[in-house]
Amino acid sequence: MTQPYDMGKQLGDFLRGVLSQAAPGPGGPGSSGWGRRIDVSKLPSLYAPQEVRRFTAPPGGIDNLALSSHDVFWMPDRGEFQVDFDGYFQVARDNPTTREWATADVYVNLTDLRLKGHDDTLGPINVRINSDVVSAGQTFAAGTPEEASKCRIATSVTFEAPDTGVTLFNREPVLLMNDAIESIPPVEDPNGKAFIYRLPLYDRAQPDGPPMAYLTELRYTVGNYLTFDQAEEIRAG
């Protein structure tokens, strides 16, 4: 039995252990991770310039890429809002399961996302990654050496509209997908869309309240690699 004066520390250490297990993570059916958390510790950070080759399964890395999107929101009492966003996202790609385009699966995690948009009524809107949930995805083996492949990533974000004081978040993934990618990563590719159906967005200040808005449509374009300075400028806000 420990001395009474150790009880607080002991309890604290024990609780930290328990909580670290109970915290959202990739493991198990009750987890709030939307897929596998990949080990990013040995992946190089990749900035412009990079050579991207078609129909090739490159070694793993952390891509820093330009991203833009067109989002449609629906608020039951206020109607529809269409907003264009621009910024970047950072995707950690694990090493491919094989080095052949035809057979390689590549597991990914979204590790950062920052987009800015503006609506005349709502004012500026900032989109950020919600790190409380693992945003996971993959590219799929194409099957043959020179065939387009598919990719998907289940994305957890927050939409902050500072003029309104409201930050919204999604509890179901915004599934970004692309049915025909010809490189990993896809770059300069305007064919991304979100596969969503009236996706509920909740108010971070009242997470147990009813959905405040719904995301009804999202199209996105992955641009090219950013330079380190470009990415830092976006990350600095």
Place this chain on the structure above:
Amino acid sequence: MTQPYDMGKQLGDFLRGVLSQAAPGPGGPGSSGWGRRIDVSKLPSLYAPQEVRRFTAPPGGIDNLALSSHDVFWMPDRGEFQVDFDGYFQVARDNPTTREWATADVYVNLTDLRLKGHDDTLGPINVRINSDVVSAGQTFAAGTPEEASKCRIATSVTFEAPDTGVTLFNREPVLLMNDAIESIPPVEDPNGKAFIYRLPLYDRAQPDGPPMAYLTELRYTVGNYLTFDQAEEIRAG
């Protein structure tokens, strides 16, 4: 300061409190609840016979309904499997936000689901609700008094194939939706489908491994209310 002999109990009580907060639940962006958990304590359980009226927002209740589905699975190394399932699901409907079809939103939780299917290669397959995650959804206000409405429910299940020893689960919702319901609940309605895109299914024994299969298509038919005895027979297995 408590007596030393109370420490174990005190710690236990404290931990239970902490863990009940940390456990998957509806609250907060990091939660593994896919929506609001509704209070089922005051809702009546509803079995056949029930009168279901078109374009009406009935008071809340817990519906016990026949359910069948046609699911398509894809396993990267084994190809496609198409399986028909039959059984029931139980949907807890909160009281509608108004009593008018045109304006009422109705929030729901899936509180039970049991389906049986069979595949010649895989043997019997049992689908069950995964209660670790809140399966939440809603019907949407139709807008006008006699217009079809829409509904969605984000569903967390397990697929158990006992002959193979494998149980799969989804970390992203199987989104059951119906674009044109004319009653709450929809009954005898074959128009349900899942809005999914290569939805990953993970092995419960290796939850951090790669997806073992993907759900690529799912169509479902909501039947009518079951009698209590019919539901009990399904629940008994």
